[in-house]
Amino acid sequence: MSRKNKKKVFTNVEVIDAGAKGKSIAKADDGRVIFLNNAVPGDIVDVETYKKRKSFFEGKAIAFHKLSDKRVEPKCEHFGTCGGCKWQNMGYEHQLAFKENEVVNNLKRLGHLDLPEVTPILGSAEQYFYRNKMEFSFSDSRWLTPEEIASGEDLGDRNALGFHIPGMWDKILNINKCWLQRDPSNAIRNEIRDFAIANNLEFFNTRQQSGFLRTLMIRTSSIGELMVLVQFYKEDIEKRELLLNHVQNTFPEITSLMYVINSKGNDTIYDQDVICFSGRDHIFEDMEGLKFKINAKSFYQTNSDQAYELYKITRDFAGLTGEELVYDLYTGTGTIAQFVAKKAKNVVGVEAVPDAIAAAKANAQFNGIENVDFYVGDMKSVFNDDFIAQNGHPDVVITDPPRDGMHKDVVAQLLKIGAQRIVYVSCNSATQARDLALMKEDYKIIKTQAVDMFPQTHHVENVVLLERL
Numbered sequence: 001m002s003r004k005n006k007k008k009v010f011t012n013v014e015v016i017d018a019g020a021k022g023k024s025i026a027k028a029d030d031g032r033v034i035f036l037n038n039a040v041p042g043d044i045v046d047v048e049t050y051k052k053r054k055s056f057f058e059g060k061a062i063a064f065h066k067l068s069d070k071r072v073e074p075k076c077e078h079f080g081t082c083g084g085c086k087w088q089n090m091g092y093e094h095q096l097a098f099k100e101n102e103v104v105n106n107l108k109r110l111g112h113l114d115l116p117e118v119t120p121i122l123g124s125a126e127q128y129f130y131r132n133k134m135e136f137s138f139s140d141s142r143w144l145t146p147e148e149i150a151s152g153e154d155l156g157d158r159n160a161l162g163f164h165i166p167g168m169w170d171k172i173l174n175i176n177k178c179w180l181q182r183d184p185s186n187a188i189r190n191e192i193r194d195f196a197i198a199n200n201l202e203f204f205n206t207r208q209q210s211g212f213l214r215t216l217m218i219r220t221s222s223i224g225e226l227m228v229l230v231q232f233y234k235e236d237i238e239k240r241e242l243l244l245n246h247v248q249n250t251f252p253e254i255t256s257l258m259y260v261i262n263s264k265g266n267d268t269i270y271d272q273d274v275i276c277f278s279g280r281d282h283i284f285e286d287m288e289g290l291k292f293k294i295n296a297k298s299f300y301q302t303n304s305d306q307a308y309e310l311y312k313i314t315r316d317f318a319g320l321t322g323e324e325l326v327y328d329l330y331t332g333t334g335t336i337a338q339f340v341a342k343k344a345k346n347v348v349g350v351e352a353v354p355d356a357i358a359a360a361k362a363n364a365q366f367n368g369i370e371n372v373d374f375y376v377g378d379m380k381s382v383f384n385d386d387f388i389a390q391n392g393h394p395d396v397v398i399t400d401p402p403r404d405g406m407h408k409d410v411v412a413q414l415l416k417i418g419a420q421r422i423v424y425v426s427c428n429s430a431t432q433a434r435d436l437a438l439m440k441e442d443y444k445i446i447k448t449q450a451v452d453m454f455p456q457t458h459h460v461e462n463v464v465l466l467e468r469l
């Protein structure tokens with residue numbers, strides 16, 4: 001271990017806050033901040049550090065002297081090993097308070113922004129089983145717990161179907177029950193794993209790039225439709241048919257049973273042919289009577305119920321009367337654009353991914369929406385003066401960029417256009433604060449509303465309404 005990362009122990013340290021990436025924050029006796037993975041604000045702990053930086057340490061709690069009253073018993077048997085629900089040991093009301101605080105702090109401290117009275121964060125009605133999409137990996141190198149290793153027993157095969165251990169690309173935690181996606185997700189995953197083991201179908205080996213079964217994706221929709229996609233590493237018609245026939249017969253409720261044969265180095269399916277084994281090649285999601293066609297590669301917000309709440313807030317902030325030209329920047333598959341279309345004169349959506357725009361156009365046609373136009377391209381190149389001249393001067397701009405926020409040229413163009421209202425939807429309030437700071441001479445923040453789309457995690461969405469000064 002380098003001198004820089006030499007272990008250090010601090011005793012009786014109080015954990016004072018929750019910080020970035022779901023870590024909690026304690027303060028060492030020399031005033032330096034320590035980021036911890038395994039403690040809850042309010043705990044009093046001994047900490048061993050494993051990394052030293054200029055102004056902070058990273059470490060873990062090695063002894064607990066007092067447990068925080070914010071703690072609750074995690075429901076999931078995989079908590080602590082699985083990286084998925086890091087906050088499952090904290091009461092939901094406290095999770096919400098930390099998220100709300102983070103958003104306000106980022107806007108105030110990073111953006112130096114004047115905020116109106118902050119409305120409380122909107123919590124999710126469902127705190128478990130809220131995700132409509134999960135992806136699991138097959139592996140013949142199951143992650144072993146320290147207890148299993150210490151037992152010295154013969155552990156049998158090492159096949160697993162589950163999630164990557166955080167930070168380990170080749171180790172998979174076998175999942176028995178995941179609390180994020182409603183049934184039959186758990187039943188399908190477990191059945192596929194057990195059937196594959198019983199029939200000697202080989203699980204993937206990431207290091208050697210060998211095996212047969214690679215990944216499993218399950219998508220559900222709010223109207224009860226179900227997509228299952230199995231990714232194989234190589235073609236073996238007999239084994240593939242054996243497995244997929246079994247899945248189809250065991251779960252006749254599956255709307256869309258799909259597969260991919262992918263022999264490349266990584267397991268993303270975006271550049272692969274997706275083949276329909278049975279049923280349709282898509283499922284439908286429904287929002288306020290709008291139907292969204294979702295195929296294996298489509299992006300759709302993963303918490304459907306909270307996405308509806310987020311979109312309602314966005315539409316409400318946009319204050320539409322039916323007369324406005326609205327731009328929906330970073331439109332994805334055009335869900336916000338279509339959601340606001342009936343309250344606007346025209347909507348123009350822009351998005352970088354061609355498949356997403358193809359889906360947006362198909363969905364708009366399917367929904368009989370005629371007042372939307374969609375364009376493919378990188379925002380910073382597409383969103384230029386010619387684009388405005390061609391599509392018209394927007395009255396309202398809705399912008400929902402990825403975590404990195406908007407490119408500074410896009411912000412500059414927004415300032416140049418000077419739309420009356422801008423609704424900024426963000427999944428990263430730090431980059432949102434940075435972008436809003438660039439706009440504060442021209443725009444005033446009228447409302448800000450945080451929305452929790454991902455209970456049990458630190459992630460938080462925030463919607464800000466700006467009006468031109």
Ligand SMILES: C[S@@+](CC[C@H](N)C(=O)[O-])C[C@H]1O[C@@H](n2cnc3c(N)ncnc32)[C@H](O)[C@@H]1O
Nearest residue numbers: 330331332335351352353377378379400401402
């Ligand atoms: C947070 S998602 C928003 C999706 C959509 N508004 C929704 O609610 O479903 C951000 C979107 O921005 C797109 N994107 C990322 N970088 C982009 C860029 N430079 N230009 C245009 N679109 C981009 C992504 O492909 C993604 O669809």
